[in-house]
Structure formats: structure tokens, C-alpha cells
Amino acid sequence: MIGCLILLVLESAIAQRAATYAEMLGYPTGVKVVIFHVDDAGMSYESNEGTIKSIENGVATSCSIMMPCPWAASFVRYAMQEPMDAGIHLTLTSEWKDYRWHPISGKKAVPGLVDAEGSLWPSVREVVQHASADEVEMEIRAQIDRALEMGLKPTHLDSHMGTLFYHPPFLERYIKVGVDYGIPVMFPGGNNKLLKISMRDNLIKQLKKDGKFREGMELPGNEMLENAAEIGQQIWKSGLPVLDDLHSVSGNWKPEGNPDDKAWGEYKVAQFKSILREMEPGLAMVIVHSNGDRKTFDRISSSGGSRYADMLAMTDPELKKFIAEEGILLTTWQEVMERRKNIK
Template sequence: MMKRREFLQKAGMGVAVGVSVARIESLNAPKGLTLAEQLGFRKEDRLLILHADDLGMCHAVNVASIKGLTEGVVTCGSVMVPCPWFPEIAAWARNNPDADLGLHLTLNSEWQYYRWRPVSPWDKVKGLIDREGFMWRDVASVRENAKAEEVEMELRAQIERALEFGMKPTHIDTHMGTCFSRPDFFEVYVRLGAEYGILPMLPAPNPQILAMAKQLGIDYQPIAVRLKQQGFVFIDNLVTGGSGNTLEERRKSYYEIIRNLPSGVSEIILHLSTDDPEIRAITGAWQYRYHEFLIFTDRETRKFIESEGIKLIGYRHLAELWRRQTRK
């Protein structure tokens, strides 16, 4: 089973060993301006988005992510609408309208026993459902069985449900990278973002991403150029996670990643959780989520980031820039 982080690694968007930073060439340079400059910073500034994935998946993830957003250095996150604990995080979002939360558009249910189903009427999206009646566990099964019309119906239903619950999403991204796995899925993903006025997360192309996209039948370079011309914003550098098994090994890995960030806008993808019986029953990799929770709610991490001169931003900054550019 392949989480978003694993899919992004396979897509060349990061390497989960040592310093896992993909240096992505920037498309964000109208009139010679870098993305950092468009956001009001200096060209040489290092800007960092610390993004928590999987909010709404379970209570332990919600508790940890909220603490990361309110007491730690986490700047934003994205919510899984089909999951059982979505109502809890949606209620928190309503009560905290300044929170920078997007939607983690979901087409997979990857865990062994803890599963979820589509938001859409199940008889209308049969290609999204496995033999057990849940969403497919892996990306390949969605790619092989789902129709683009079903994907659009489900993603639209997730966006509508979030809006009905009072959320005001700042962005959308894709759980396990599934929306990037077929050209027609990707077209739906970008089009729905534009239709609803919600910024889609887009990585700027590097050779590895272009090669992986080509294998999936996506000619990403001209697509990226066209989207840039339309005002879409691309993340300069994407980090898919640290390495190590112990807390201190992972802390050292993340600090090394942060220390070596290049200029421009970088995003680190995080998965936070408290340590309790719920998350231990869901995944055998619970300790990595717990480690990330401890690291990114630690005051020493904030001090370290400040000592490196790195400026923390969220997707709200990018969304505001996108809206300005698309109004031109």
C-alpha cells in the first residue's frame, strides 16, 4: 500500500533517505520575479510550508495536528472528507476560521481494517470501490478501475461536503498522489480547483517528475507551462519526509533537511499523531507519525528554524497570490 509520501517519492518528488529535498526548477518567474519575490520576500529568502496531511483520518491525528497548528510550527494541513473523524476537524475549522486548512482529496482507503467509503452514492462510483465495499487500497487499482467521470463525481462530492460543513479550504492536494496517476484524473483535479476557486497543490517539473509523468501518459512540461500562464502557482521544492527509526534519528534528519533548504518556497509533508491505542491499531508505522508530532511541537524546533533564518508560510499565502494572478 502506498501513502502520498511513497507515491511522491516514486514520482521523483523526494527521496526518503538522508536529505530528501527535490530541487525543482521554478516556473514562478513572470517578469523575472521568483515565487518568493511575488510573495513579497527577497529572492534569496528561504520560505517553508510545514504541511500536515491526513486530518480527519482519526481522532489521534486530529488531536496531534491541531496541537501542531496551534502550539507547534505546523503552518497548514489538509483534511480527508470521507474519513470517520472528518466532522470533528470540520467543527474545529469552523470555530477557527484563520486556520490554514485544505482538502486532502481522497480516492484510497489503505489500512487493513480501518476503512472508509466514497462520499458519493456508491452505485454511481462503482469503479472507486473494491470487493469489500471500500475505496481501493492502492493507487494502481484506482487507475485501472475508475472512470474519470466517477473521480469527478467523488471529488466534487468531497468539496461540496466540506463546504456544507462550513469549511473554507485554502487549497487541495491528493491523498497518495492518486489524482496525478492518470491524465484525465489530473485534468479533473486542476479543473475542480479552478471551478471552486481553491488552489491545487502543483509541483514544478524537474526531470524525474517529467519522466514519471511520461510513464503515466502525462506530458507535464507543456501542461505546467500552460497552467503557469493561467496564473497557477507551483511549489519550488518538495520534501516528502525524513529518515531514521528512532525519535532522535528522525529529528536529526529533519534538522538536516531544514538546514539545507534552498532559496524559494519549500514544502515539507508531515503526518502527525498522538500515541494511543487507536493509531496503534490502525497502522504499524504509528511511531513515525508520533515522532513527527513530537519534533514539530517542540520549542527547540522553532528555535532551530528561526536560527536558520527560514520564514514560515502557509498555503493561504499562495492562494492569495493565485487569486491576484487569475484576476489579471
């Protein structure tokens, strides 16, 4: 009798537990499903090279292209010749000092999106401060249309530097545009365990940079994170897939001292293993920024070492072996959308 009661309680608990988006998409219950995603394709030759190596020779399964950038057209052509999971990295910022890009819509059409140099603003804060939601929508549509006119069918949309997630009116337009085009929008609406870690790490990094961080201090909340479940449900009901989780701060990973490239890459492999152990079952996207070499990227940004280490980690046989041993499934945005289409 007691055994039957325990069984009924367990069955009731399982029934009441909300299904993960991975389960709703038809993936097995309790399995970790991961999209290793390379951001910033099209930004530079090195970015293109690193993206291609990470996908063709490594565990990365997807990428997204910065359409306003100088090497975007080259990557689009490659992605159509050698079909891969390629989305649009919707770009509203131009963050480097000497290597800049401009809105595809043109300065006259979206004056709130450009700085005194005529380039996109360097920071998310400046975009939020100066640009209207109408200008943002016009520009992200222009970026998608450029890819479509070149013949690329984007597998998904996401946001460079997360700009579209930092202001509710921008987020609304991002979702609206994705629904209008029928293209999945990257959005984490599930347990968000890794996202909370990512956002905490980023906030602490910024506070330390500003000299405002104190050990034990209470960190502020995030409006988007607080509303993520509700927004995720809205996106799902519109017919698009939703992530359970997102990790976005591998760029912060660096071992102590002055590591060589090999040591930095191995350190990142260990960190990727750690977050894969940490994540809960469901569908997660893990963001990296891969460079194929370091010959000229240091002229653009000091992040060249980290980006090269990301590529080394993505192509490291040890990480591939770990993923297989842990029973982690790798997927793409194309597969995720196909699964979503088959759900009535």
C-alpha cells in the first residue's frame, strides 16, 4: 500500500513538472542537447576561417553572420557552396576603435543608430540611448534582406553583443521580425541555469572594470531574465522554437599568467566540460568566437588570443570525446526548426 502511494506521488510530480523545450521538440527526456554556436562570422577573414574550422573540423554545429561587416559576403558565398547552419548575427554596434562598420540601411534612414563617425555606436548603452525601435526594426530587416538577396536562407537570428535583449521595445521588434520572416529567434526561455552564470560573470567583469565591485555585494536583477519564461512561451506559441538555456561568456576564460595558445585552448576545453556538466537537461546554446589564426586580428582587438583558443577548443578531440561519453546530443537550428514545424 505504501509503495503504491509513493509511486502515485512520483507519477504526480513527474506529470506536474514542466517539460523542457527539448522534450517538447521530441528529444529524449533527461538528455542534454547542445548547439555549439560560432558568433561573428563575416567580421574579418580570421573570423571566417575560425568559424569554418570550428564547424567542419570540430564540434561547433552552427554560426551567425554579421551582415554589415566587410567579410560577410565572402562567408555567405561559402555557406551556400558548403551548406552549413548559418543565421544572421543582427548587428547594431561597432565596438572596435579602428575597425568600424555602418548600418546597411544608411545613415539618413537610421540616424539614431550612428555615431559622429557615421558608424554604428560602440556600446549597447549608446544604442539604447539614441536609437528608436522603428530604426532598429528597419536595420535588422535590411540585414536579413541582404542575406536573402544573396541567396542565403538564414537558419536563425541572434543579436551581436546582446543589444536586442537590453531594451524591451528592441526585444519586441526582434521577435516580431523573426515571426514575420518565419525565422527562429535565439531566445532562452527555460531553466536558464547557464544564462544566470553568464550574466553574473559579465556583470562582475564590468563592475571590476569600473572599480565598483566588492566581494559579497548584492548584484542587481535583470528584467529580461525575470520575464524569460513568459517571453519564451510567447515565441513558442508563434510557431518558433525556444532554447532552455544559453551560455555566452567563454570570451572571459583565460588561465592565470601569460599562457601560450596551446595552454589557453586546453584551459577552455576544461571550462566547456565544466559547463556541460553544470547544465540541466534540455536544449542549450553555447556561444564561442573562433578565429582561424592570429596573424592580423590583434590589429582589430585584444580578444584575438581568446578567439584563437575558442577555435582550438572546438577542434580538440578531447572535447569531442567528452561529449560522446556524456551522451550529449549536438544539434543545429535547422533541425530544431524542422522539429518545431512538425508540432501542431
